[in-house]
Amino acid sequence: MSMQAVKIGLWCNRNAAEYHWKHGQNIFQLYIEEILSHAGIPYRLFDQAEQLSAYRPDIIVNVLAGEQEEDLDRLLKWVEEGAVVIAYGGLNRLASRMGCVEVSCREAVYAEVEGMEAVLQGKLLRALCSQPWKPLAGHEQTASPLAEAQGKLRLGKAGSELGAACLAFRVGTGKLIRWNVDIPSTIVYLQQGRGPVYQDGIPAEDGTGGIDEGILKADDGMEVDWKEDRVKTDSNIPYFPIPYGDLWREVIVHELMREAAGLGLTLPFLDYWPRGIKQVAMISHDSDFNSEEAARTTLELLRECGVRSTWCMIEPGYSREMYDMIAVAGHELAFHFNALEAEGGIWSQEEFSRQLQHLRQASGADIVSNKNHYTRFEGWGELFRWCEAEGIQADQTRGPSKKGNVGFPFGTAQPYYPIAWADERNRLYDVLQIGFLTQDLEHPMLPDMSVIEPFLQAVKGVRGVAHFLFHQQHIHRIEGVREAFRAVVGQAKNLGYTFWTCAEITSWEQARRNARFSVDASGALEAGNLPEGAVIRYYRHSYSDVEEDSKRDRYGLPCPEWSGMIKGAAKRTR
Incomplete structure (x- = not known):
């Protein structure tokens, strides 16, 4: 089997991008960079056509081609x-x-994506930015180069069909795949919202x-959506059960x-986690x-359960003696900004800075995370700029x-x-976001333990x-909260979770x-500065059907460790 790596190029027309930003328009399609970077996939971003043509990518992801005739001709x-x-x-x-x-489609829709049953298990995916194409009447069998239509878009999970989720066109010796969903923008909207927060939500x-x-x-x-996207546990607790954004990421990589x-x-x-770690649990x-x-x-309680956690401290905080006890026990001291x-x-920003400096001075700790x-x-x-x-x-x-609204209100785990707004040219903020699922289970005003398993x-x-998230005050005062804490830890360990602090997750990511991981012009894999424990995998498509069914371990596909040549491979410790 060939071990030659695919060359992936992202195309973002520099002139078109400058025009968008000049007029205050976001290019959230640029978020494909973050999606591929987190997935550990090597790619190169090009803003000049000559450089992309010289690299000759096997797969080109269109970020922004431009709207001029010559732009489209070049793409074709x-x-x-x-x-x-x-x-x-x-x-x-x-x-x-x-x-x-x-x-025209201004509403959120739900996508039925084909070929990913092992991952999606029948789930429809909420899409917040759809731009459907439909074949013109009379063109399906004649003039249209349409090769195939895949999946469906629906107005509501049980609503009318709007069209295909994806269209593929054969042009010359290549293929144009055009999704009727702007997947990168949908992920951004789920994670960060459609726009700035300046008023109450619905x-x-x-x-x-x-x-x-x-x-x-x-x-x-x-x-x-409160109605379309929530379900209830057996004890009648409503929650958002589907990490839509993460599943859209899986669709892209698959x-x-x-x-x-x-x-x-x-x-x-590059696999998500180091060797021997499947997924991570975090307590704050x-x-x-x-x-x-x-x-x-x-x-x-933490000592009893054998886990370390992240302590977000609000002003005025604890005594230095208590901070030292927390640190000696191996826990992370973090910031809890009060606005x-x-x-x-x-x-x-001034108040953010003042409160943070107070905590750093009072604790003597290296504070690297906030909630x-x-x-x-x-x-x-604003918050991300202050953090930076x-x-x-x-x-x-x-x-x-x-x-x-516990569970996945932001579509991700x-x-x-x-990503920043257009006024900052849609750059990525250098602040890792790690959201939480719920607070203080078994507190009278919050969900019970029935949500832990799902x-x-x-x-x-x-x-x-x-x-x-568990508040120390509720752990101290409410026996049910302590029992819920024990249940979270016990069930997570039984499912193969490893407990890390926020600082440890951030350090690993x-x-x-920071690893050097790319594919050169000849298709050879280059790697260097890999963190200790890093695992390189690849999609192996040569398994038999029987073997493949038992080895769908990443993105619904069999992905063993890479066994081919790597140019310049070197590892370092974290």
């Missing part, structure tokens, strides 16, 4: 010459040339999600692997009332604030880097981070991203 020429070009929406001036017509009609309480926070910008195989090539990637605490008695109870106006908080009190959040990128300026490398703010199973399915 690459297809004609044998490349597989994948577009997530866009290219609407090409519709008629492909024998199609664009259909509450749940059943009273379980009163996010309209006059406090701006992360879940005021959530883009899942397709790249399949298309590479169709070219007789393979797609290598918010010190809110700063009770040292509650801190001691929490330390004892809650009812408690005298202020949403400003905002009450998940306070407003705007789009103050050396905060990870944030945990994006999680549910109410009993009725993956650690990810958020949450852990869902995160396991995407090999992400199962992050549970940074090390993965």
Whole structure:
């Protein structure tokens, strides 16, 4: 079997991008960089056509081709010459040339994606940015180069069919795959919202999600639907069960692997976690009332359960003696920024900096992560810019604030880097986001333990981070919360989870991203500066059907360790 690696090029026309930014338009399709980087997939981004042509990618992902005739002609020429070009929406001036017509769609839709049953298990995926094409009448069998239509888009999970999820066109010796969903933008909208948070979100009609309480926070910008996207446990607890964004990531990677195989090539990637780790669980605490008695109870429970956790400290915090006890036990000290106006908080960079400096001085600790009190959040990128300026490398703010929106209100269990608005040219912020699933299970105002199993199973399915928040005060005061804590730890360990702190997750993800991992012009894999424990895998498409069914271990596909040659391979310790 060939071990030649596929060359993937991302195409973003520099002139078209500058035009978009000049007019304040986002290019969230650029988020494909973050998607591939987190998946550990080697790629190269090009903004000049000559450089892309010289590299001769086997697969070209269209980020922004431009709307001029010569831009589209150039793209089709690459297809004609044998490349597989994948577009997530866009290219609407090409519709008629492909024998199609664009259909207007302003609503969220649900996609039925074919060929991924092992991953999706019948789930429909919420899509927030769809730009459907439909074949023109009379062109299906004649003038249209349409090769195949895959999947379906629906208006609502049980609604009318809008068209295919994906269309593929044979042009020359290559193929143009045009998704009717802008997948990268959909992932951004799920994770970060459609726009800045400046007003309350829409509450749940059943009273379980009163996010309209006059406090701006992360879940005021959530883009899942209270009715379509929630289910209930056997004890009648509503929750969001599907990490839509993570499953869309899986769709992207699965397709790249399949298309590479169709070219007789393979797609290598750096596995999410180091050797021996399947998925990660994380426990964090918010010190809110700063009770040292509650801190001691929490330390004892952590010792009993054999896990280390992340302690998010709010001003004025603990004594230096208590901070030292926490650190000696191996736990992480983190920041808990208080911008809650009812408690005298202020949403400003100056206040963020002042509170953080107080914690650093009082604790003597190297503070690298933060979670905002009450998940306070407003705007789009202000918080991330403050974190960058103050050396905060990870944030945990994006999680549910109410009993009725626990689970995946932001569509993800993956650690990810958020994207900036057009005024910052849609750069990635250097602040890893690690959201949480729920707070204080078995607290009278919050869900019971019935959500633990579905949450852990869902995160396991995407090999992400199962992050549970428990306040020290509730651990101390409520026996049910302590029992829920024990249940989370016990069930997670039984499912093969490894417990890490936020700082450890961040350190590992940074090390993965700092590795040199690429495919040269000849198709040879190059790697260097790999963190200790890093595992390179690839999609092996030569298994028999029987073997493959038993080895679908990554993205619904068999992906053993890479056994081919690697140029310049070298590892380092984390």
